[in-house]
Amino acid sequence: MPADVIAFYGLLVVWAALLVLAVRRKRFEAFLAFGLGLMVLLNLRYFLTGQPAGIRFFIGLYDTFDNLGLRRGQGAPALAPCDGNACTVWDARYTYHPSWGVAFYDRFVDPPVLRKALLYVHIAFNSAALLFMHVQLARPGLGERRRRHVVLGRVTFGVLTIGTVAAVVLASEHGAVPDYGGLWAETGFYSMSAVVYGTAVLGVLAARRGDAATHRVWMIRSLGALWGAFWLFRVMLVVTGPLLRGHNTASLLLSIWLSAPLGALVADRAAHALAARRAAVPGTDQETVRPAR
Structure with missing residues (x-):
């Protein structure tokens, strides 16, 4: 054992x-x-x-x-x-x-050298992005922290970009793997990457416009998507694996297609609930905690 x-x-x-x-x-x-x-x-x-x-x-x-x-x-x-x-x-x-x-x-x-390297890059950079995004959300760019927040934000976005590109290149091979789900798996991983990275891009664009509230909520969604792509993906496999073992690839495809959007949705709802509770506390700075709708 x-x-x-x-x-x-x-x-x-x-x-x-x-x-x-x-x-x-x-x-x-x-x-x-x-x-x-x-x-x-x-x-x-x-x-x-x-x-x-x-x-x-x-x-x-x-x-x-x-x-x-x-x-x-x-x-x-x-x-x-x-x-x-x-x-x-x-x-x-x-x-x-x-x-x-x-x-x-x-x-x-x-594996071929490139495939092996891409897996290492994807694991390392997406893990780092997940850690950095937590630091960023825990320390908003207010007052004296603004410069550090901007610098770490750029680093985080760069790290996420590298990790996502590695994931997309790896996914481009999955159409030829029947036990992944073939083309459904390949396009599903593209979709997962689009949700994770697309929400981050929208957050960056909001920051460049100076819209701090919208920036924060999009980055919360991106963080949720990244959590979903990692942990919800794996937890779903634990649950659906034994339930759907009569259908090859069904369990994996559900995780591929649903984990990132569900993660983003859960994070978004949690952020709104947190904002509502904080809004009820007198003296709370609503601009920094209320997600934009």
Whole structure:
């Protein structure tokens, strides 16, 4: 039994408990910080252990859920074996894995140099963008912080641009991968990138117009889309994987197409709820906290 997978499951349970507390208390700082830490922990594996090992761990996280209710060695249309069972950390415990995971592993066991580099660039730069955007939203560009906010904002947008370009180039190959969903997967990843990057572009344009309120709300939406593209994408696979394993690629395609827009929507609604609560507090600077409609 892989101890690192079990330990990560334990961390996810803690994170779920933090979400329950956050909803009850209407304060999400601890939940968000813990989620960022888990993101860093998950993505660092690709750099510390190499891409094949990082992918084996990633697939191992889903093997438990995708095999729920199945006998050992029992397959399903959305499950597939891999050569020597090398694509998972579970050894012989699970011999069938999400088909998209097997394809993911096969593409990065011995990939072309460019594909390998693009994955590293995408992981590193999108992770950095997610971290920087939290700093930016926690420290609005008011007063003495304005110059630092502008500089870090430009850095963040540049980092996000690089990470998104890497994602788009990687996605351009997905049309030839049937277990991803072929052309539906390719266009879905383009859509995901468009939501994440498009909302950020609209935020930048608002900042250049001097519209701080609109700038902030678009950047909140972009941050939500980025959260969705990372965490909601993965959580949806946990839920839909076992439910839709009778239909190959259905689970993955739902995550690809829905995770970023849903993330943006959740962030937008949360921002409006927060603004409404702050508006009820006397003396609150409404211009800096109320999202533009």
